Every structure is written in C-alpha cells, then in structure tokens.
Amino acid sequence: MNFHAxxxxxxxxxxxxxxxxxxxxxxxxVSTSLYFVVFGSAIGSRMSDIGGVSYGAFLVPGLIMMSLxxxxxxxxxxxxxxxxxxxxxxxxLSAPVSPTEIVLGYVGAAATKAIMxxxxxxxxxxxxxxxxxxxxxxxxxxxxxxxxxxxxxGFIIGIWADNFExxxxxxxxxxxxxxxxxxxxxxxxxxxxxxxxxSLFNPVVYLVSGFRWSFYEISDVKVSISFLMTLxxxxxxxxxxxWIFKTGYRLKN
Amino acid sequence: xxxxxxxANLSKTYESGFxxxxxxxxxxxxxxxxxxxxxxxxxxxxxxSIVCGIVNASAGKVSVNGxxxxxxxxQARASIGLVPQELxxxxxxxxxxxxxxxxxxxxxGPDPEHLEKVLRSLSLWxxxxxKIMTLSGGMKRRVMIGKALAHEPEILFLDxxxxxxxxxxxxxxxxxxxxxRESGVTIILTTHYIEEAEEMADRIGIINKGEIILVxxxxxxxxxxxxxxxxxxxxxxxxxxxxxxxxFNLSLKDGGLNLVYTYDVQQDSSDITSLLDAxxxxxxxxxxxxxMQNSLESIFVNLVKK
Numbered sequence: 001m002n003f004h005a006x007x008x009x010x011x012x013x014x015x016x017x018x019x020x021x022x023x024x025x026x027x028x029x030v031s032t033s034l035y036f037v038v039f040g041s042a043i044g045s046r047m048s049d050i051g052g053v054s055y056g057a058f059l060v061p062g063l064i065m066m067s068l069x070x071x072x073x074x075x076x077x078x079x080x081x082x083x084x085x086x087x088x089x090x091x092x093l094s095a096p097v098s099p100t101e102i103v104l105g106y107v108g109a110a111a112t113k114a115i116m117x118x119x120x121x122x123x124x125x126x127x128x129x130x131x132x133x134x135x136x137x138x139x140x141x142x143x144x145x146x147x148x149x150x151x152x153x154g155f156i157i158g159i160w161a162d163n164f165e166x167x168x169x170x171x172x173x174x175x176x177x178x179x180x181x182x183x184x185x186x187x188x189x190x191x192x193x194x195x196x197x198x199s200l201f202n203p204v205v206y207l208v209s210g211f212r213w214s215f216y217e218i219s220d221v222k223v224s225i226s227f228l229m230t231l232x233x234x235x236x237x238x239x240x241x242x243w244i245f246k247t248g249y250r251l252k253n
Numbered sequence: 254x255x256x257x258x259x260x261a262n263l264s265k266t267y268e269s270g271f272x273x274x275x276x277x278x279x280x281x282x283x284x285x286x287x288x289x290x291x292x293x294x295x296x297x298x299x300x301x302s303i304v305c306g307i308v309n310a311s312a313g314k315v316s317v318n319g320x321x322x323x324x325x326x327x328q329a330r331a332s333i334g335l336v337p338q339e340l341x342x343x344x345x346x347x348x349x350x351x352x353x354x355x356x357x358x359x360x361x362g363p364d365p366e367h368l369e370k371v372l373r374s375l376s377l378w379x380x381x382x383x384k385i386m387t388l389s390g391g392m393k394r395r396v397m398i399g400k401a402l403a404h405e406p407e408i409l410f411l412d413x414x415x416x417x418x419x420x421x422x423x424x425x426x427x428x429x430x431x432x433x434r435e436s437g438v439t440i441i442l443t444t445h446y447i448e449e450a451e452e453m454a455d456r457i458g459i460i461n462k463g464e465i466i467l468v469x470x471x472x473x474x475x476x477x478x479x480x481x482x483x484x485x486x487x488x489x490x491x492x493x494x495x496x497x498x499x500x501f502n503l504s505l506k507d508g509g510l511n512l513v514y515t516y517d518v519q520q521d522s523s524d525i526t527s528l529l530d531a532x533x534x535x536x537x538x539x540x541x542x543x544x545m546q547n548s549l550e551s552i553f554v555n556l557v558k559k
Contacts, residue, residue: 002327002360004356004357004358004359004360004361004362005357005358005359005360007357008353008354008356008357008358009354009358011354011357012343012346012350012354015346015350016345019345086341086342086343086344087337087339087341088341088342088343090305090307090335090337090341091335091341091355091358091400092358093305093306093307094305094306094307094330094333094335095330095358095359095360096326096327096328096329096330096331096359096360097358098327248309252307252308252309253267253268253302253308253309
C-alpha cells in the first residue's frame with residue numbers, strides 16, 4: 001500500500017477546503033441554519049410532535065443527512081473532475097498508485113469534509129433545538145458510511161461528467177429531489193399508503209431513517225434494514241468504481 | 254549498455270479508429286538521452302503516454318527496468334518522471350506544495366532538502382511560496398520539470414519541454430538536462446526543435462505516422478545520411494561549366510563566383526580528388542574552398558517526406 005500517495009492526495013484535497021473555507025464550510029452551515037430558523041422555529045412551532053419528538057428536533061438528523069449527501073457528492077465529484085478538466089490527472093495516472101489508493105485519497109478527503117460540515121451543523125442545531133443522541137455509535141456509523149458511500153457516488157459522477165453541466169445535473173435533478181422526498185422533513189408514515197410504498201424505492205429514506213433512529217429511536221424502516229441498505233449502496237459504488245478503473249472509463253484512452 | 258526501457262511490437266488504435274502506433278519496437282539504454290523526432294500526430298506523445306501508464310496499449314509489451322508496465326506497474330512507474338507537453342498545473346497551489354504532492358504521490362516520504370535542490374537547480378527557489386497562477390509560462394514549465402524530478406526518477410520523459418520557452422530559458426533547460434544525464438538519469442525527449450535534438454541527444458529516433466522510421470546514434474546518423482557540399486570560391490566568375498567538368502554535376506551560384514559540388518559522405522573521396530584535378534586541368538583558379546554538411550533538420554525532412 002502506497003500510504004504516502006494516499007496522504008498526498010488527501011492533504012492536497014483538504015488544502016482546497018481551507019483555501020475555500022467560506023464555500024466549503026461556512027456556506028452549508030449558514031444555509032442549514034436558515035432551515036432551522038424557517039422550518040424548525042417558525043413553522044415547526046406550529047406543528048405537532050412526531051413520534052414524541054418536537055418537529056425542530058425531528059428535523060436535525062434529516063438536515064444533517066441532507067448536507068452530508070450534497071457535500072459528499074459535490075466535494076468528491078469536483079475533487080476528481082477538476083484534475084481531469086485541468087489535465088493534472090496525468091500525474092495520478094502515471095504514479096505508482098493503485099485504484100484503491102486513489103479512491104481512498106479522494107473519497108477520504110471528500111467524506112472528511114462532509115463529516116466536518118455535518119458535525120458543525122449538529123453543533124449549530126443545539127443552538128436552535130433541544131435534542132439528544134440515544135445511540136452515538138450508531139449515529140457515527142451511519143454518518144461515516146453515508147459520507148463514504150456518497151463520496152464514492154460523487155467520485156463516479158466526477159469521472160462520468162465531461163462538462164460542468166453534467167457535473168451538476170445528477171446532484172440537482174436526482175439527489176436533491178430524492179433527499180427532499182426521503183423523509184428529511186417528515187416521516188414517510190405521514191404519507192398516503194401508496195406513496196409510502198413508492199418512498200421505499202428512494203435510497204435516502206433508509207439513510208435518514210437509520211440516522212434518525214440513532215438520535216431518537218424512531219424510524220420509518222427497521223434500523224437493521226437501513227444498515228443493510230447503506231451497505232448495499234456502498235457495495236454498488238465499489239463495484240462501479242472497480243469497473244471504471246478496470247476499463248479506464250473516461251480516465252484512460 | 255543495458256536497456257532500461259524495452260518496447261516490443263507496441264500498437265495503439267484509439268476508439269475513433271485512428272491508429273497512433275503501428276508495431277513499434279524500441280530499446281532505450283541506461284544513461285542516454287534519446288530524442289524522438291516526428292511531425293505532429295506522429296505518435297510521440299502516445300508512445301510516451303503508454304510507457305507512463307496514461308494510455309492503454311492495444312497490443313505489444315513494454316518493460317521498465319525489467320518490470321512489465323501493466324503487471325508490475327508500481328515498480329515500473331516508480332522510476333519514471335514525466336513532463337507532459339501541456340502546462341497542466343494546480344493553479345491555486347504553491348510551487349512548494351505541488352512538488353511535495355508529486356513526491357508523495359510516487360511513494361516517497363517528505364525530503365525538504367531534495368525539493369530545495371530541485372527548485373534551486375531550476376531557479377525557482379525564490380518562487381517556492383508563490384501560487385502557480387502568478388508564474389510566467391516559462392516558470393510553469395520549470396515547475397512541471399520540478400514535479401517530475403521531485404521523486405528522484407531514474408528515467409525522465411520530456412515531452413516537448415521547451416515549447417513556447419524563450420531562447421535563454423531553453424538553454425538553461427538544456428543545461429539542467431545535461432546535469433541530469435551526468436547524474437545518471439536516462440532521458441527521453443520529444444521535440445519539434447531539431448537543434449534541441451542535435452544539441453542534446455546521444456541517439457535520435459524518427460517517428461512518423463505511428464512507425465519508427467529509424468533509430469541511430471546522432472553522429473552516425475548525420476554522417477550516414479548527410480549530404481555534403483564542396484563550395485569553391487572562384488577567383489574569376491565563370492559563365493558556364495566547362496565540358497570537362499560535366500560528369501561531376503556541378504552547379505554555378507552567385508553569378509558564377511561559386512562552384513558547388515554535392516556529394517554523399519559515404520561515397521569514395523577519390524571523386525573530390527578527381528574533381529580538383531579536373532578543375533586544375535581546366536585552368537580554373539579558386540581563392541578558397543569550404544564544405545557544408547546537412548543539418549539534422551534536412552535529414553529529418555527528407556526522411557519524413559519519403
């Protein structure tokens with residue numbers, strides 16, 4: 001294992017975070033705080049509790065998960081797309097680095113940034129709502145697994161995209177709607193039965209549900225199913241990445 | 254000499270159907286500077302890209318220091334440094350950080366002393382904390398060389414290293430390349446500047462339409478393929494070439510003041526003796542004579558035209 005290479009890629013990617021601190025960290029925290037103010041405090045105060053939890057507190061896991069997904073995808077997709085766009089990818093491709101090491105460097109950095117944002121939002125949330133975490137280890141596990149999975153997904157998008165429009169199209173047109181419809185702001189049990197069944201095809205439901213269970217022991221689907229589904233998404237991403245590096249898809253001619 | 258790079262029957266056809274390399278075989282010897290010359294689209298960059306792992310070959314085998322570039326890619330790539338043709342740089346990073354990144358990527362631990370040595374040799378030490386976006390084109394080119402040298406490679410690929418670089422800087426780079434060779438680095442250079450190959454290389458490879466036309470020792474190549482001209486500066490202008498001199502295919506230049514004899518260096522030199530005898534017999538006096546040999550450029554143009 002070329003640990004120096006993993007560290008070099010990771011450090012290089014993290015350096016971008018510090019260079020663009022306003023965009024990387026401050027901006028998602030500000031926008032999520034606005035969600036707390038609008039949905040948590042203003043509208044939430046007029047809504048009844050869900051599963052014995054105030055609406056403001058109920059929102060916290062969903063909002064963290066929403067930021068985690070969008071941050072993981074955007075960080076990882078940009079992280080690999082930018083060197084492809086500028087041509088600096090030649091150096092990574094010509095280095096004695098295995099695909100696993102490349103992915104660990106890029107995805108590790110993207111997931112770290114996403115977890116940092118998620119953690120800051122969690123801390124920020126305590127300023128707005130009274131909340132607690134019943135299963136901190138499980139919360140951490142879902143946080144890390146989701147960040148890794150969606151960073152891998154973002155990495156795949158960054159390799160697939162051959163222009164900036166494609167880079168944004170999947171996060172904006174697919175991931176964002178799935179996140180909004182995945183129970184970030186509500187429990188899917190509040191939907192009519194038909195739409196509850198449709199929601200089960202939305203992968204975000206499992207992530208949000210499992211994550212919320214770690215906080216309040218309330219969930220839309222069993223926590224074990226959430227865990228297995230997250231593991232399944234992770235495995236799918238690993239298989240796709242394996243294929244990408246094996247064929248050199250969009251990386252090598 | 255031992256081969257550090259062995260290329261056997263290498264072919265590359267891109268998805269578009271364009272065949273960039275056709276059954277190329279080449280051995281690169283330890284410690285030499287080999288220049289690959291060829292017109293645009295000849296396949297030089299494709300060849301380099303395959304050896305470095307950036308492009309997949311369609312057929313053939315390449316080994317570096319005895320390691321197969323596909324099966325043993327780690328060992329093969331660890332000894333190679335690449336300076337690509339285009340200026341691909343991390344615009345927002347500092348010179349120091351980008352070199353440190355390159356070193357780490359190639360599996361080497363931090364070594365500030367080595368990076369300092371590299372930066373000083375490239376006259377970049379005072380720019381080490383500058384962002385790359387603030388550097389001139391020539392400096393960026395040197396940063397690219399610095400990145401390739403950051404992990405102390407044994408083999409260095411320089412793909413058009415002095416393209417767009419001013420004359421002074423080009424000569425500085427030639428000096429850097431010479432010093433690298435003296436330290437034992439094998440250098441593979443592609444260039445459009447024939448004088449660069451003439452100045453630097455031990456061997457010349459000419460590549461055209463995906464095929465290696467020839468690989469020769471530079472001096473042997475120039476001797477073997479070079480036409481020579483013997484120019485006689487006459488004391489009195491001649492109106493026409495005398496009949497006795499017709500077998501020598503001479504030409505008159507500069508208003509009949511210069512008599513030019515073109516010959517092949519491989520040819521028996523007795524022709525020159527016969528010519529000089531014939532000139533003396535014809536009563537033609539000359540005040541001076543000179544010989545001129547073809548440049549590598551004309552050799553190259555002649556080969557590529559065939």
